[in-house]
Amino acid sequence: MNHNDLIDTNSTYCPCGSAVDYAQCCQPFHLNQAVADTPERLMRSRYSAFVLKQFHYLIVTHHADHLQGLTEKQLAQFKTQWLGLEVLSSTQCAEKGEVIFKAWFIEDKKIDAIYERSSFIKQDGHWFYTSGTQMHNRLPGRNDACICHSGKKFKQCCAKLMS
Numbered sequence: 001m002n003h004n005d006l007i008d009t010n011s012t013y014c015p016c017g018s019a020v021d022y023a024q025c026c027q028p029f030h031l032n033q034a035v036a037d038t039p040e041r042l043m044r045s046r047y048s049a050f051v052l053k054q055f056h057y058l059i060v061t062h063h064a065d066h067l068q069g070l071t072e073k074q075l076a077q078f079k080t081q082w083l084g085l086e087v088l089s090s091t092q093c094a095e096k097g098e099v100i101f102k103a104w105f106i107e108d109k110k111i112d113a114i115y116e117r118s119s120f121i122k123q124d125g126h127w128f129y130t131s132g133t134q135m136h137n138r139l140p141g142r143n144d145a146c147i148c149h150s151g152k153k154f155k156q157c158c159a160k161l162m163s
């Protein structure tokens with residue numbers, strides 16, 4: 001089964017899982033028409049940039065001191081198939097912020113997530129991603145809501161991609 005079979009092709013919902021149209025959600029950030037005003041918005045727009053292969057956006061929103069040589073070309077080499085984003089918590093205090101999230105993906109018929117505590121700093125009115133700490137991830141239960149925000153149970157949705 002191809003993941004595209006699961007996607008409602010009439011939906012223009014933003015990949016970040018906000019249940020808002022892309023044009024009203026992350027697109028203005030990707031087009032540089034708006035500035036993400038919270039760490040969570042920046043994090044969500046970075047996830048949808050991964051999904052939509054907006055690699056330039058990923059570089060410019062990653063703080064230059066923390067890029068460690070990462071380039072758009074390197075990002076383009078990842079063949080990750082993203083399934084959905086789950087934001088577990090987000091906090092901000094003055095010029096610092098933290099977002100804990102799971103970014104679900106499938107690789108070789110195995111579903112997993114990047115489970116990360118990401119740090120952000122604000123400089124000159126812009127939030128930047130600096131670094132993240134990885135945590136150990138567990139799959140949802142078969143009867144839990146699916147990770148892709150389809151509204152279906154996991155077993156009736158993305159879990160089928162694993163067979």
Ligand SMILES: [Zn+2]
Nearest residue numbers: 014016025026
């Ligand atoms: Zn979005």
Ligand SMILES: [Zn+2]
Nearest residue numbers: 146148157158
């Ligand atoms: Zn699903």
